[in-house]
Amino acid sequence: MTGSVIITGAGPGVxxxxxxxxxxxxxxVGLVGADERAVGDLAADLADAGARVGSRLADLTDAEATHAAVTGLAAELGPVDVLHFNPSAFREKDPLELTAAELLEDVALGVGALLTVVxxxxxxxxxxxxxxxxxSMAADEPWHRAASLGVQKAGVRNLVHSIDATLRDDGIRAVSVTVRGAxxxxxAFTPDRVAAAIRAALDQPVGEWRTEIPYSG
Structure with missing residues (x-):
């Protein structure tokens, strides 16, 4: 791979x-995120290490702003070899406290924004x-006190299967790495170790491609 990488939901973690x-x-590397300080700090870190880097601030639930951010970075940095989607919303509410509107708001970030990005x-x-x-393992083992997170992670994993099926005939593949730990x-679950697992998923043989890979450390 010699093209660019675009990270959406960019921040200090994975x-x-x-x-x-x-x-x-x-x-x-192109960075897209809503937190000005987090995106700026990461961009500066990458630049200091000698990387070519671009960044855009965007609320990923704002489809117009997100589309402009991603297309702008691709135009600036060149063809995209890796597109990474990272965001999710954490809201500590159980199913009796969580409203339907709040659930949809969270899903818009943790699932729907992937459609905009792709x-x-x-x-x-x-x-x-x-x-x-x-x-995340929240897709299979949700914590009831953060009910929307499990829905997001189950939904985004499901969506990855469909994205892969849609694009694979063009030689483009998609994968979700399920982090089975905090x-x-x-x-085993430092951001660097998890990132290494995601990097390894890029090297799957095409004939044995899996759209979900668990990472258990």
Whole structure:
């Protein structure tokens, strides 16, 4: 791969680790996120390490702004070899506290925004391009006190299957890496270790491609 990487939902955790990992391999990196400080700090870190980097601020639930951000970065940095989708909404409410409107709001970020991102990037994807998503065990083992998160992670994993089926005849594949543990500063679930698992998923043999890969450390 010699093209660019676009990270959506960019921040200091797994997405930041993945950005640094792929930048070290020589890829230009584009960052899209809503947190000005988080995006700016990551962009500065990458630039200081010698990477070519671009960034855009956008609320990923704003389809127009997100489309402009992704297409702008692709035009600036070149064909997209890796498109990574990272965001989700954490709202500590159980099913009796969570309203339907709040659930839909959260799903708009954690699931619906993936559609916006992929549609924007599609003209800049090519044979061999890969779409990756940070998944979670919440898809299978939701915590009832954050009911919307499980719905988001189950939904985005399902959507990845459909995206892969839609694009695979063009040589573009999609995969969700299900993180089966809580992120931590040490051990198997550090952001760097999870990012390495996502990076490894890019190298799957096409004939044995899996659209979901569990990461259990």
């Amino acid at each position: 997405s930041g680790s993945l950005a640094r990992l792929l930048a070290r391999e020589g890829h230009p 549609r924007a990037a599609r003209p800049h994807l090519r044979e061999g391009s890969r779409i990756t998503v940070t998944g 992120l931590s500063r040490e051990g």
